[in-house]
Amino acid sequence: MTSTSIPVLHKVLDKAFSPICILATFVGIVMLGMLLYSTIVNGLPWFDWQFLTSYPSRIPERAGILPALVGSIWLLILTALIAIPIGVGTAIYMEEYAPKNVITRILQINIYNLAGVPSIVYGILGLALFVRWMTLGRCLLAGALTLSLVILPIVIIASQEAIRAVPNSLREASYALGATKWQTIRYVVLPASLSGILTSVILALSRAIGEAAPLIMIGALTFVPFLPSSIFDPFTALPIQIFNWVSRPQEEFWGLAAAGILVLLALLLTMNSIAVYIRYKKRIRW
Amino acid sequence: MTSQIKVKENLIHSLFFFCSVLSIFIMLGIVVVIVTESIGFFREIPVWEFITDTQWTPLFTEKHFGILPLLNGTLLVAFGSALVSIPTGSLIAIYLSEYASPRVRGVIKPVLEVLAGIPTVVYGYFALTFITPVILKHVFTDVTTFNAASASIVVGIMTLPMVASVSEDALSSVPQSLREGAYALGARKIHVVIGIVYRAALSGVFASYILALSRAIGETMAVTIAAGATPRLTLNFLESIQTMTAYIVQVSLGDTPFGTIEYKTIFAVALVLFIITLSMNILSNLISSRYRRMYQ
Numbered sequence: 001m002t003s004t005s006i007p008v009l010h011k012v013l014d015k016a017f018s019p020i021c022i023l024a025t026f027v028g029i030v031m032l033g034m035l036l037y038s039t040i041v042n043g044l045p046w047f048d049w050q051f052l053t054s055y056p057s058r059i060p061e062r063a064g065i066l067p068a069l070v071g072s073i074w075l076l077i078l079t080a081l082i083a084i085p086i087g088v089g090t091a092i093y094m095e096e097y098a099p100k101n102v103i104t105r106i107l108q109i110n111i112y113n114l115a116g117v118p119s120i121v122y123g124i125l126g127l128a129l130f131v132r133w134m135t136l137g138r139c140l141l142a143g144a145l146t147l148s149l150v151i152l153p154i155v156i157i158a159s160q161e162a163i164r165a166v167p168n169s170l171r172e173a174s175y176a177l178g179a180t181k182w183q184t185i186r187y188v189v190l191p192a193s194l195s196g197i198l199t200s201v202i203l204a205l206s207r208a209i210g211e212a213a214p215l216i217m218i219g220a221l222t223f224v225p226f227l228p229s230s231i232f233d234p235f236t237a238l239p240i241q242i243f244n245w246v247s248r249p250q251e252e253f254w255g256l257a258a259a260g261i262l263v264l265l266a267l268l269l270t271m272n273s274i275a276v277y278i279r280y281k282k283r284i285r286w
Numbered sequence: 287m288t289s290q291i292k293v294k295e296n297l298i299h300s301l302f303f304f305c306s307v308l309s310i311f312i313m314l315g316i317v318v319v320i321v322t323e324s325i326g327f328f329r330e331i332p333v334w335e336f337i338t339d340t341q342w343t344p345l346f347t348e349k350h351f352g353i354l355p356l357l358n359g360t361l362l363v364a365f366g367s368a369l370v371s372i373p374t375g376s377l378i379a380i381y382l383s384e385y386a387s388p389r390v391r392g393v394i395k396p397v398l399e400v401l402a403g404i405p406t407v408v409y410g411y412f413a414l415t416f417i418t419p420v421i422l423k424h425v426f427t428d429v430t431t432f433n434a435a436s437a438s439i440v441v442g443i444m445t446l447p448m449v450a451s452v453s454e455d456a457l458s459s460v461p462q463s464l465r466e467g468a469y470a471l472g473a474r475k476i477h478v479v480i481g482i483v484y485r486a487a488l489s490g491v492f493a494s495y496i497l498a499l500s501r502a503i504g505e506t507m508a509v510t511i512a513a514g515a516t517p518r519l520t521l522n523f524l525e526s527i528q529t530m531t532a533y534i535v536q537v538s539l540g541d542t543p544f545g546t547i548e549y550k551t552i553f554a555v556a557l558v559l560f561i562i563t564l565s566m567n568i569l570s571n572l573i574s575s576r577y578r579r580m581y582q
Contacts, residue, residue, distance in 0.1 A: 014476040021381035024374045028450075029397055031443050035404070038416045089305035097299055098306070107306055109571070110313050116497070116567030117560070118504025120531050121316060124556050127538075128319040149312060156309070180291060182298045203403070210405025213506035213531070217538050239407045239507070246411050246511050254415050261408050268403060 039265070043258030051259055055225045056241065060252040065260050067224040068241035071140070072209055072267070074228060075237055078144030079151065079208050084201055086148070087155030091197075094156070095163040096185055115153035122149045123217025131218050138219040141231040146214045151204040158204065162196025163189060195278050202275040206268050212239035238264045320560055323553035330547050336554065342517040342533075344551045345542070351551065353558055355517035359527035360559075363437050363509055364502040366523055370442025371498050375449025376491065382450070383457035384479050402447035409440040410511030418512070426524050432514030435523035440512065441505050445498040452497060456490025456577065457483055493574035500566035504559065506531040530555045 046060075054064020090111075098104040126146030136142040166189050174184040190197075215237055223244070224236040238260060245257035328336070331351045339352025378398070382391055413436040422429045422436060429435065460483045468478045484491065514526030515536055528536075534552045542548045 010474060010476065014474045017476050017479070018381070018385050021377045021385060024377035025381055025394055027374050028378065028394075028401055028443070028446060032397060032401055034416065035408070035412045038412065038420075039408070042415065086305050086308060089302045090309060093302035093306040097302055107310065111309050112571050113564060113567055114309060114313060116500055116504075116563060116570075117316065118506065118531065118563055120504065120506045120534055121320070121556055121560055121563075123538075124534075124553070125312070125316050125319055128323075129315060132544075152309065152312070180295055182295050206403060210403075210407070212405070212407050213510075213535060216535055219538065239405055242407050242411065243507060243511065246407070246414060254411075257411055258415075261411060264405060264408070268405075272400075272403065 039258045039261050042255050043260075043262045046255045046259035047262055051256075052263070056223055056244075060250075060256055063245075063253075063256055065238070065241060065263055067227055068236050068238045068260070069263060070227050071220075071224070071235040072238040072264075074140050074231075074235065075144050075147060076205060076209055078140065078231060079147045080201070080205055082144060083148040083151050083155055083204070083208075087152050087201070087204075088159050088197060090152075090156045091159035091163055092185060092189075095160055096181070096189065111153050111156050115157060118213075119150045119211055120213040120217060122146060123214030125149060126214060126218045136232070138221070138234055139232045140228055140235045142218050143215055143220055143235060143237070144231075146218050147208040147211060150211055150214055151208045154204040154207065155201055158200030159193075159197045162193040162200060165196060166192045199275045199279045202271050202278075206271045206275075209237075209267060209271070210239055210264065212237075212243050215240055216243075238267070316560065320553055320557050323550060324557045327547065327550040327554040330550075331554075340519055342528075344548050345537075345540070349547075351554075353530075353555065355519050356528060356530045356533055356555060357558065358519050359434070359513065359517060360503055360529040360531070362434050362521065362523065362527060363441055363505075363513060363529055364499050366434060366438025367441035367445055367502040367505075368495070368499055370439055371445040371449050371502075372495055374442075375446045375494070375498070376453055378446070378450040379453035379457055379491070379494075380479060380484065382454045384475075384483060398447040398450055401443060404444075406444065406505060406507040407511070409444055410508040413437055413440040413508060413512035422524075429524040430514075430526050432512065432516075432526040433524050434513050434527045437509045437513035437529075438523065440508050441502045444505065444508065445501050448501060449494050449498045452494030452574075453487070453491045456487040456494065456574075459490070459578075460486045487577075489573050489580075490577040493570040493577065496566050496570040496573070500563045500570065503566070504531065504563050506535060510535045530559045534559075 051064050052069070053066055054062060055067060056065075057063040094104070094108065094111075098107070123146060126142060126149060130136050130142040130145045131138060134142075136145075170188050170192060171184055174188045179187070220240050221234050221236050224234065228235045242257050242260040242264065245253040245260060336351055336353055338354075339350050340354050341350035341352050342355045343350045378394070382394060386394065414431075417436040417439050418429065418431060418433060422433070426435075464482055464486055465478050468482045473481070509529045510532040513529060513532060515528050515532060516526040517528040517533065518525070520527065533555055537549065537552045
């Protein structure tokens with residue numbers, strides 16, 4: 001290469017780099033488009049009222065998703081009831097109470113490390129702890145407790161960020177009025193960080209709804225011809241039913257899987273829209 | 287302060303402290319369960335055999351307990367996914383941080399969030415019913431229904447948002463003065479972006495790569511659906527393989543009785559999985575916290 005061609009090369013690179021980056025961005029968008037397209041094309045023919053209101057069946061035409069949908073909604077509610085108080089409570093402790101010392105640092109590092117533990121490992125813990133040790137069996141409650149383990153670190157970290165975003169001047173103003181620590185948290189910090197906490201909680205719950213591996217570990221059933229009527233009943237969930245259909249050798253069941261995915265994505269989309277709505281409408285700018 | 291209020295304040299303080307201590311117990315619980323069950327396994331199968339035997343056939347009559355084929359499968363998919371997620375994720379991060387207008391950013395970021403929010407079973411379905419038959423079959427005629435390539439591609443797409451968003455944070459926190467200094471010396475934009483900003487953010491960017499790899503190693507459903515259930519030592523992406531996570535799922539879906547040596551294998555495999563992902567996460571956290579201190 002001659003010495004004059006190097007600046008030319010650099011000039012070309014300079015001009016070409018931005019389009020290359022845009023191309024990379026398109027990879028993501030195109031992949032998402034193809035994923036949605038193939039799911040809709042394969043799933044829509046199977047997606048009807050009968051599919052939503054029927055029990056699983058060996059015959060694809062008669063199979064439906066009702067027990068899985070009901071199971072997922074049960075799990076959603078139970079997981080929210082378990083994970084939100086503990087997660088937000090931990091976040092409040094870490095941001096408002098915890099002294100700056102070694103124990104706090106260990107707690108914080110531990111939370112970050114928990115966030116990186118693969119969900120299937122939580123499934124193994126759930127199996128040993130809830131299903132066998134607490135002898136809950138393979139029931140809804142064991143499933144919800146296991147999913148709570150999976151999303152707890154996410155709820156904590158995101159809530160911590162929301163609480164940290166509340167300016168200190170608000171707390172000081174509250175203390176200046178003679179409020180106690182809990183009064184300040186209850187009436188100043190929590191209302192100010194509520195939208196951030198809610199958004200992150202909803203996103204964490206939508207992660208829980210899509211998890212299959214931990215539920216398979218604790219032994220959620222793949223064929224459930226009934227609806228659970230209490231938290232101690234056996235159950236199935238949307239991702240497990242989808243997995244069951246995908247892993248069958250007959251390709252007719254792939255259509256059912258795609259229709260199941262449409263139901264799951266619709267549920268997730270609803271939850272995410274609520275999160276986005278809260279994020280944009282209730283956001284407080286400091 | 288009246289004593290009644292004081293008691294209430296202390297009670298609430300203790301309650302929140304109890305919540306946060308729970309997370310320590312979760313970590314301890316994981317370690318205790320996996321380690322005690324693994325000890326039972328290693329009483330029957332020597333550790334040496336576990337790490338050197340080149341076959342993994344605990345569910346067959348002739349049993350071999352060598353983790354290498356499963357480790358091979360896991361690392362193959364992790365490496366393959368990194369080939370997708372690291373270059374694309376980095377380019378997207380650079381674009382978002384250095385080139386994109388706020389309006390464009392407002393379009394791309396939600397797309398990345400959607401990609402990150404799609405459940406992994408859905409990616410598995412996509413790999414099995416689209417990536418393999420529609421794309422890979424036309425490029426490589428000898429590809430099998432279950433293969434490492436399709437799993438790698440979808441795991442790459444799945445971890446791409448993580449690379450992009452964590453790297454973008456690192457790139458955006460590089461001080462503006464460094465960019466301006468380079469421009470003042472007459473540098474072109476590409477030199478500023480690659481030579482100054484990317485290099486200055488390298489440790490933060492690197493943390494995102496480790497995080498993505500660790501996520502890929504722990505990924506379960508997509509690889510279970512798309513990569514197959516054939517543990518083998520291979521570097522061929524077009525063959526069926528089995529990862530550590532997929533093996534754990536296979537055993538828990540089957541009717542292996544609790545307490546048998548076949549059942550205990552899942553804890554030994556989980557131990558390896560846990561050690562690898564935990565050390566990668568610790569490494570990534572160390573790097574990124576050092577990086578954060580650098581520019582604060």
